[in-house]
Amino acid sequence: MTYCVGLCVDEGIVMLSDTRTNAGLDNISSFSKMFVAEVPGERALVLMTAGNLAVTQTVWNLLQQGVWLDGQQRRLETVPDMFHAARLVGAAVRQVQQMDGPALLAQGFAFECSLLLGGQVAGGPPRLYLVYSAGNFIEATEDTPFLQIGEHKYGKPILDRVLNMGTSLSEGVALTLISMDSTIRSNLSVGLPLDLAVIRRDALAVGTRKRITEEDAYYRAIREGWAGALREAYLNLPKPDFPAV
Template identity: 55%
Template sequence: MTYCVGLLLNEGMVCLSDTRTNAGLDNISTYRKMFVFENPGERCFIVMTAGSLSVTQTTIARLHEAMDDPEATAETSVILAPTMLKVAEIIGNTLAAVRTEIQEKLSAQNQSASASMIVAGQRSGGGMRMFLIYPEGNFIEATDDTPFLQIGEHKYGKPILDRVVRPDTSLHDAQKAVLLSMDSTLRSNLSVGMPLDLAVIERDSLRVTMRRRIEAGDPQFRAMSEAWSNALREGFSRISV
C-alpha cells in the first residue's frame, strides 16, 4: 500500500509520498512514487502514484517514451501538451491502457491490477491545477472547497487536513500539515513507510522550488512527530465530558 497527498494553495502546491511497496509481510521494498516532469520556466508538474507497481512503473515509462519520441505531438507528449488539463488527459489515457493490458495478463490467475495517480503542476500562461486520476483514466480536480487530494491509504491522514488546510494556508504550514498527516498514517498502517519524498512548487515559479528526501530516523521529522503526540495528549487531558 502507499499514501500520497497533494495540496493546492494560493501560494503554491505541496506534495508528499511514502516509498513502501509490499507484496506480503515478508516482501517489503522501497520504490519512489513521486516523479517530476519539468521544463523550468515553461512547465513543471509532479506525478504521484499508488497501487500496482507494475501498472504505475509501466505508465511512467510510457510517458517518458512518448516524450522522447521524435514524432511526439501535443496529443501524445505531456511535455508538449498545451494545458494541464491535457496533461491529465494524456496521463489518464496511458494509465487506463496500461491497466487494461496488465489486467488481461493477470485474469487467468484470478489476480487484479489497479492504480491511481495525483498530477499537480502549472504551465506558463495557465494557473496551478491538481488532478486525481482514477484507474479507468477519468479524473477529478482539486478546488477551493477541497484543496487537497489523497491516494492510497488515506483515511488516517485525512482528519488533520480537513481541520487545518484552506486555500490561504501558507506553504510553511502546508508542509507541516502533510507531514503530520503522513505521521498519523505511519503510526496506524504498517504498509506505509519511510523514506518520504516531499516537494513544493511555488506559484508561477514553473519549477520545483523545494525537494527533500526524509529518511527513517530523520531528527526533524521525529521531533515534529513527538511534538504532535504531546500536543494531542495535552489537548485530550484538557477536555471534560
C-alpha cells in the same frame, strides 16, 4: 499499500509520498512513487502513484516515451496545459490497461492504480488532479484543496479540520507530514523514507525536492510535537459531568 497526499493552495502545490511497497508480510521493499516532469521557467509537474507497482511504473515509462492524445504523441513536457496533462496520464493508464489488464485478470488480479498529478504550466494556475484506474479524473477545488491516494483514512482528519486555500506552503508541508505520520503510526503498509516536492505558484520549477528519513530533524520535530500536542489537548479536555462507571 501506500499513501500519497497533494495540496493545491493559493501559494502553490505540496506533494508528499511514502516509499513502502508490500507484497506480503515477508516481502516489504522501498520504491519511489514520485516522478517529476520539469522544464524550468516553463512548467513543473509532479506525479505520485499508488496501486500495482508494475502498472504504475509502466504508466510512467509510457509518459516518458510519449502517449497519443488528440492525434498527437505527447509527453508531460509538451502538453499545452495541466488539463491536457491529466488527460495524457489518463490515456497512459488506459493504454496499460489494454496491454496488461487481461493478463492480470487471468491471474486473478484486478487492474489497480491511482495517481496524483500536481503542478503548473506557464499561462495557467497551479492545479491538482486524481487520476483513477479507468483513466478518468477529478480536480482539487477551493472547497477541498487536497487529494489523497492509497491508505488515506488516517491522514484525512487533520486536513479536513485545518487546510484551506490560504494555508501557506510551509504550513502545508507541516500538515502533509502530520497527515503522513498519522498514517504511518496506524498502518504498517505505509512507511519511511518519504519524498517531498513543493512548487511555488509561478516559479515554474520544483523549488523543493527532498527525501525524508527517520533521521530528518524537522520530521522528528513534527512527529514528536504533534504527539505531545495531542496528549496535552486530551488531558485538558473537560471531564464528564455524569457518572462514567
